[in-house]
Amino acid sequence: MPETPDAKPVGAGRQLLFLREEELRLAQDLLFFGYRDFTAGPDALLAELGMGRAHHRVLHFVGRRPGITVGDLLAILGITKQSLGRVLTPLVEEGYVVQTPGRNDRRQRLLSLTEAGQALERRLFERQKEWVMRAYREAGPVSVEGFRRVMRGLMGEDARTQLDRALPETRPVPPGGAGSRKVA
Amino acid sequence: MPETPDAKPVGAGRQLLFLREEELRLAQDLLFFGYRDFTAGPDALLAELGMGRAHHRVLHFVGRRPGITVGDLLAILGITKQSLGRVLTPLVEEGYVVQTPGRNDRRQRLLSLTEAGQALERRLFERQKEWVMRAYREAGPVSVEGFRRVMRGLMGEDARTQLDRALPETRPVPPGGAGSRKVA
DNA sequence: CCGTTTGGTCAGATTTGTTGACATATTATT
């Protein structure tokens, strides 16, 4: 918390206020341009397949949490089930995503990627990976850590909770193999 | 540049690769959630006025570069003039933006915000300002600098150029006051 | 058995983007 410039010389206060405002407008610019160009690579690839960004998001989050329920996916994406349906149904029909009934609760349709789904998600990921790695390399590890902290701060409470649940604790690679599939 | 782990023990290499991939997937998550929540505040306000995010972008960039030409705005936004038209025309009709013919080239319609436009843009900005300031405060100045560097790295060449042209060099406040209104 | 939850679906609307074709005014070139 820097000074609240009320008793300060007026010129300096003005300058500080100006800088703060300019700083924040710059943040707006950076987020607009950065996010747009961050998504440009996958967008191009998706367009060739007759898909859009919404499909990518589903592939991404299903890939991230295999066996996720429709309800949880809806909560993460923050959209209605009708909107999700129009993207998810084609993905299932075209063999990118499978739905298996939950064995505790058979109303649930647990979602996971097929081989084709994993392959497609990977192709999309690779594009973004190259792009992000370039930015990370140019900026250096300290900046990357700062980037992560600020981005996390830009998230609302709900999103933070979801992110933490999605990534329990940078789970280390299970040395034995694919053995630790508990809970659900 | 960190090590390029080619001659390293295999286990460590695996681990590094895993972390790198997980790191990058985390970046995807952060950008998705962060950008969404970053825009949520203005979106809500805009909805009340029957406008959308596209209107905000026009108000933002016109406010940032008063007197900008339609062509330059199109280049910044990266959309077609038809798309811009459907957002810009209402903004002009409702008195948020004015078009004044360029005095060098009278084909141009130089865009700037009216008083009402400035007021609206400010209301939108204030919401985002609070949000970003919270994130900035929580993260601290070093992280903010890192955030800026990474975001800039995520931008493509064109966007970087435009950003630099938009903000010639953190122009200092003209000490005389509001006297530098030339051009139009 | 009955109410709730989980998920799906149909229908219609909105916002924001796209192409393509043309029109108008103004500037630049020949």
Added chain:
DNA sequence: AATAATATGTCAACAAATCTGACCAAACGG
């Protein structure tokens, strides 16, 4: 002066991704 190029606007049709509202079916749970 005639012609070409540029800056902008506009009409029409279309697509992607969201929304709301209504309704249905299967399965769970008391």
